[in-house]
Amino acid sequence: MTRTHRTVLLSEAVEALQIQPDGHYIDGTFGRGGHSRAILARLSPRGRLTVFDKDPQAIAVAEALAAEDARVTVRHDSFAALAALPPASADGVLLDLGVSSPQLDDPARGFSFRHDGPLDMRMDPTRGASAAEWLATATVAEMTEVIRDYGEERFAAQIAKAIDRRRQERGPIRTTAELAEIVAGAVKTREPGKDPATRTFQAIRIHINAELEALQQALNAALVVLRTGGRLVVISFHSLEDRLVKRFMTAHARAAVDRRAPMVEPPPPLLAQLSRTMPTPQEVAANPRARSAVMRAATRTAAVRRAPQARGGWR
Template sequence: MTLTHRTVLLNEAVEALQIQPDGHYIDATFGRGGHSRAILARLSPAGRLTVFDRDPAAIEGARALAAADARVDVRHASFATLADEPAESADGLLLDLGVSSPQLDDPARGFSFRHDGPLDMRMDPTRGISAADWLATATVAEMTEVIRDYGEERFAASVAKAIDRRRQERGPVRTTRELAEVVAGAVKTREPGKDPATRTFQAIRIHVNAELEALQRALNAALRVLRPGGRLVVISFHSLEDRLVKRFLVAHARPAVDRRAPMVEPPPPLLADVSRTLPSAQEVADNPRARSAVMRSATRTAAPLGAAAMAIGGRG
């Protein structure tokens, strides 16, 4: 099976990084390397690129690129580990969130209800608990909370009860088709053009991979890892991610007022030049998976880290 991937907002993201030829950049979501190759094309021989990914298939491609280009360093890790990078070591950081087309289109990965396969959903299949194993042991309350909060599914309770009833009567759900059928029987109405299983699959994937928690940690780390003047660029594909990113950027782009000392001059903001970019109509027409993409970017200021760099918590 040949699995292809079209990089969304490729040129816009690279332009937003404002690349300095001798600089150091981090592509924290290597995927199939579209953004990384475009960044490398703008770097001089003295420039450096560090790439992260937790998907073994993506890392295989990243290592092949590093073998051919000495400017590339590879980290087989989640971008949640960005805090391990040296402070003020990067001139730009890119996060391209969500699931890639090859992941969605490979039935063995279990991300999509469009193909029948094992219900896995892990970004790194060698670590953590699969979606099937989680659904086999989660309580109805736990499933309801995840499907409601991460999938924004109004029939979350009905879906959770249907999964519980299915495992009691016939055993745990083990394949993507089985889960899609259970959800279809529990979701009372469908949004036009959307499969009833869409929101539940999204929710379980986000939970299994702790995606929002990892994103929050990566955003916090960006404040420390970026040099003054460094650029942060984030591409998201659903409302929970984009809401978290937007809230983070806005919170750190304004002075942090200490309510305990309202008369004290607040420290300067940590981020500036916050902007939002959407795919062009032509890109959406050429690549329908770009239709939900939102790119947000900002510049790290010279302000010192302090209380303002604390996490903005919550589930988004």
């Protein structure tokens, strides 16, 4: 059953951005436009909103909105492309990570083991290799590494070997149901209330879409794109994303001491961490997919003279 998409932490995210009516804001993951519409409601006729998304279906919704509202600029691209925007040109950047309900609930997209469909998993199905194509050629070692590192799955080696056996015996794995069945047979113990395929599907999706690499690039770019005093707001939905965001914000909230010149006063930190926000019990009850969400916010505190280094990686 297809669910209506509910924007997670809608009011909290918009409040954290501290919208300036004449400002320029970036929604790095337009989705179905919940956050974008809330931002537009607070902008004056002179305000601007730039939206990014990789998903063609999301872009179609965004372009319809832009046709009605001249303040909106649409970019069919990953939020990693923030780096193409002019330096110090934005008053706020919002990144709402993860997969939307329409993507999860559409069997043709192949994101969910709850619906049988083509094993695709691409955010943009017009670009790159699908999950099925990757699984057809990946080595056991490559599959083990992806499932272990991106899914935090302790049975990664067993799952990778089971996938390889299945390929040799019956050919390529083409559907979500086939992959879920293989994983269920390889995972010997199950977490209460969690399907054994959860971690494997997450891992393969993250790998196929290069999600953590794109997030790191987007965070680095946000430091350059934001004006001093601008806000960076990120909503994460699993521990790998949140860990990366936390480490990034913490690293750039400290003064960078140059060990080669210890007597030179270090430049000021680039960020000031503001808050960590979780959904309320009421929001989780109304939208169970909000239960794992974590929102972190920070303020841009000093001008960047050069592109920041990728401090605070996910590992």
